[in-house]
Amino acid sequence: MTKSKFSDRTCSFCGRHIPEDQFLIAGLSGLICGDCARTVNDILHNTEKDERLKAVESLKINLLKPHEIKARLDDYVIGQDEAKKVLSVAVYNHYKRIMQEKDSEQDDVEIEKSNILLIGETGTGKTLLARTIAKLLEVPFCIADATVFTQAGYVGEDVESILTRLLQAADYDVAKAERGIVFIDEIDKIARKGSENPSITRDVSGEGVQQSLLKLLEGSVVNVPPQGGRKHPEQEFIHINTQHILFIGSGAFNNLDQIISERMNTNAIGYNKKNRNIDKDNMLQYVSAQDIKQFGLIPELCGRFPVITSLNPLDAVALKQILTRPKNALVKQYVKLFQMDGITLSFEEEALDYIVEKAVELKLGARGLRAIVEKIMTDAMYDFPSLDKNKITVTREYARENFEKSIFSFLDK
Numbered sequence: 065m066t067k068s069k070f071s072d073r074t075c076s077f078c079g080r081h082i083p084e085d086q087f088l089i090a091g092l093s094g095l096i097c098g099d100c101a102r103t104v105n106d107i108l109h110n111t112e113k114d115e116r117l118k119a120v121e122s123l124k125i126n127l128l129k130p131h132e133i134k135a136r137l138d139d140y141v142i143g144q145d146e147a148k149k150v151l152s153v154a155v156y157n158h159y160k161r162i163m164q165e166k167d168s169e170q171d172d173v174e175i176e177k178s179n180i181l182l183i184g185e186t187g188t189g190k191t192l193l194a195r196t197i198a199k200l201l202e203v204p205f206c207i208a209d210a211t212v213f214t215q216a217g218y219v220g221e222d223v224e225s226i227l228t229r230l231l232q233a234a235d236y237d238v239a240k241a242e243r244g245i246v247f248i249d250e251i252d253k254i255a256r257k258g259s260e261n262p263s264i265t266r267d268v269s270g271e272g273v274q275q276s277l278l279k280l281l282e283g284s285v286v287n288v289p290p291q292g293g294r295k296h297p298e299q300e301f302i303h304i305n306t307q308h309i310l311f312i313g314s315g316a317f318n319n320l321d322q323i324i325s326e327r328m329n330t331n332a333i334g335y336n337k338k339n340r341n342i343d344k345d346n347m348l349q350y351v352s353a354q355d356i357k358q359f360g361l362i363p364e365l366c367g368r369f370p371v372i373t374s375l376n377p378l379d380a381v382a383l384k385q386i387l388t389r390p391k392n393a394l395v396k397q398y399v400k401l402f403q404m405d406g407i408t409l410s411f412e413e414e415a416l417d418y419i420v421e422k423a424v425e426l427k428l429g430a431r432g433l434r435a436i437v438e439k440i441m442t443d444a445m446y447d448f449p450s451l452d453k454n455k456i457t458v459t460r461e462y463a464r465e466n467f468e469k470s471i472f473s474f475l476d477k
Contacts, residue, residue, distance in 0.1 A: 075100055126202045127163065130156045133200065140196045140392060141189050142385045143376065146349070147182065148193070150373040154180050155197055155310065162243060162308045179281055179311040179368055181251070181356070183320065183348055184375030187429015190314045193375075194247045204234035204244035210251045213273045223276040227288045227304050236290075238304060245310045248277075252315030255360025274365045281368035283307035313369055321347035323355050348374035378429055383420045386430050394433055398441060405449045407456060414460035422467065440466045 073082045076094030087098040096104075128136065133152035134145075141148065161175045182190040191207065198205030206229035213223050226246055234241035256271035280286060287301035324347045343349065351374050353366045378386070388395050395411055402409040419440070423432045440463045444456055 126200065127156070127159050128200065133197065136200050137193065137196055140390050141192055142389060143378070143382045144189055144193070147184075147373045147375050150371060151180065151182075151193060151197060154178055154371045155201070158310050159201065159243075177283055177307065177310075178370050179313065180371045180373070181313045181369035182373060182375060183315060183317050183351055185316055185377050185429060187431035188375040188378055189430060190375060191247065191249065192430075194245065194312045194314070198245045201245075204230055204241055205247065206230045206233045206244070207247045207249055209249050210273070211253045213254070213276070222289075223273060223280060224286055224288050226280065227286060227306070227309075228290065230309070231288065231290070231302065231304070236302075238302060241309075242305055243308050245312060248311060248313045250315055251313040251361075252317045252320075252359070256362065271362060274362050278364050278368060280306050280309075281311050281365070311368075317348075317356075317359060320351065320355060320359050323358050324348070324350050324352075327352075327355060346376055349376070380420050380424050383423050383430065383433065384416055387416055387419065387433060394437055398437065401445070402448070402456065407448055407454055409456050409458070411458045412460065415458045415463040418460045418463045418467075436467060442466070 073084070073088060074080070074095065075082055075088070075097040076091075077096055077100040080097065082088045082095075082097050089096045089098075089101060130149070130152040133156060134148045137148045137152070157175075158178065161177070164175070182193070184190055195205060195207075206226070208226040208229060213225075226248070227241070230241045230244050230246055231238070234244060254271075254273045256274065283306050285303050285305050288304050290300070290302055325344070328342065328347075328350060351372060353369075353372065356366050356369075356372065357363055387393060395416070399409045419433065419436050422436050423429070426432055426436075428435065440458065443466060444458075448456060
């Protein structure tokens with residue numbers, strides 16, 4: 065030990081005189097011996113451990129088995145069985161891993177986190193799947209749009225502001241937020257320019273953002289600005305450990321099917337026999353990390369999303385089921401809205417077929433169904449609450465007239 069202002073080698077904690085050949089730490093107003101330093105370190109370690117365990121025990125996660133999770137998803141999301149299966153297993157393993165933390169000191173095997181990447185066209189149910197799972201497990205959930213984030217030093221938001229949204233969803237309960245789910249939408253839009261070749265120009269909303277996301281996805285303690293936005297030195301930060309936060313990335317990944325097709329040589333004449341059963345109309349189902357890398361996500365980011373699954377395009381049959389079957393089906397929502405005014409609303413089958421035809425024609429997926437129904441029902445929702453009528457039946461002709469009227473009135477503006 066170097067010389068200090070203390071001439072007497074007495075530990076300020078235990079009061080023992082410490083010989084010259086033993087370790088002694090000098091502070092501003094006292095000394096501490098090696099034994100006391102180790103004791104303090106053990107106390108701090110055990111205290112932090114107890115706090116972590118209390119936080120885990122206090123969180124009431126409604127953890128269901130994979131089969132149960134999928135069965136509950138079936139009540140709200142039509143089709144996408146393979147995606148539901150992959151999601152159910154990944155989510156179950158993630159939260160089982162968190163709940164196993166209490167016994168982690170007795171086991172040398174540490175289970176790593178597996179974030180999820182959902183790939184599919186717009187309106188196929190990516191956001192709905194993630195939101196429904198968070199609701200089933202009763203954990204905080206937030207949605208972040210990857211397109212608003214930029215590299216540090218440029219106009220935009222820091223990636224840490226994602227966690228600000230999660231904190232707000234958890235009512236600023238840090239322990240609760242650290243067990244939540246973050247849904248990063250449009251993650252394909254931050255693919256680096258030039259695909260496999262690094263961009264010569266500054267890519268402030270692409271590769272730089274991907275690099276910034278690595279720390280969050282991997283699992284580390286992050287300084288989060290309470291109000292979001294850009295960080296600056298004078299503000300106070302909330303420290304969040306992302307080790308147990310499940311990140312679900314999502315994107316349409318336009319033209320990714322071409323990359324997959326080239327890899328599988330399905331465009332070549334006489335491709336080998338093992339590829340003859342390939343479904344060329346849904347190439348996304350064969351996606352791999354290699355394809356995502358070639359699309360423009362850096363290898364490190366691909367590694368942070370070990371679970372990759374795709375969602376199938378929705379056909380007319382699936383869209384009609386979405387209109388009527390789920391617990392929160394669109395038709396049921398409008399029936400309830402009119403029921404609040406004492407009006408009985410019903411849709412004829414031909415009217416539902418017309419709505420589906422328009423959704424397929426416009427290629428808007430399930431998300432487009434609401435926009436179409438809203439255009440059809442606007443006049444009825446405006447007039448009927450003031451009329452002395454208690455029943456309305458939507459026919460195909462009524463649906464067609466009101467939809468076309470709304471389209472043409474928009475074009476005339």
